Amino acid sequence: MTVPTLKRIHHVAYRCRDAAETVAWYERVLGMTYTTAFAEDHVPSTGAYDPYMHVFLDCGGGNVLAFFELPNQPEMGKDPNTPAWVQHLAFEVENEAELLAAKAHLEGQGIDVLGPTWHGIFKSIYFFDPNGHRLELACNIGTAEQYAELKTVAPLMLAEWRQTKKAPKHAAWLHQPPE
Structure with missing residues (x-):
């Protein structure tokens, strides 16, 4: 049996409350580009009836962030046994100056930002999207x-x-x- 050769992460998908609001927020706040959407009434892999909107955002470097809006499912929640700081999605920025500029931009949008936080080989800031997902922007500061x-x-x-x-x-x- 051959181990697969992975090229990259095709996309990472999360749930959202409102697909249009989520797309607008990621475009405005993080500069992502909305590229694709799928909307279906039946889940392709299972055939189950569960209407959804699946949206895709280009976040640079061949990376894609996707969201599902699931109007017929119970309201989205969080894992009550996992601290909020654990479940997050981190994006890399070029350097510390860009990290600080991003913090000012986010705060200018009325978003609460924690940090910069020092992690030895990188610094980061933390904030939440409109769905309650914790996000991190990080810049590498370590030496080779x-x-x-x-x-x-x-x-x-x-x-x-x-x-x-x-x-x-x-x-x-x-x-x-x-x-």
């Missing part, structure tokens, strides 16, 4: 040596985590904020 070290210690960190369920100290510098 830091990324190489993290790649080297990744297997050790995972093995230690699996045994202890505590933060491993293999790349201790990653856990120390800059002075």
Whole structure:
């Protein structure tokens, strides 16, 4: 059996409350381009009757973000057992200046923004879309040596985590904020 050769993520899909509002928000706030929509009354994979609108947004670099509006389903909710900060979608921006400009833009749109937050090898800001999905914009700030070290210690960190369920100290510098 051959392992598939993946090219990229074709699209990532989330649920939305209102497809038109969601498309307008992502175009206005994050500059994405609305490219495609499918609307059907029956789910192609199952044949079940469940009308939906499926919209697709180009978010650059060959990446596509998609949403489903499902008017006949119960109101969308969140996993009550998972903290809000865990489930999020992160987009990369070029540098810290662009990150700060994005924060000002978002705040100018009346959106509450958390951060910038330092993560050792990147900085990020957090905010929510109109559907309650947490979004992150991040810029890489690490050095080539830091990324190489993290790649080297990744297997050790995972093995230690699996045994202890505590933060491993293999790349201790990653856990120390800059002075």
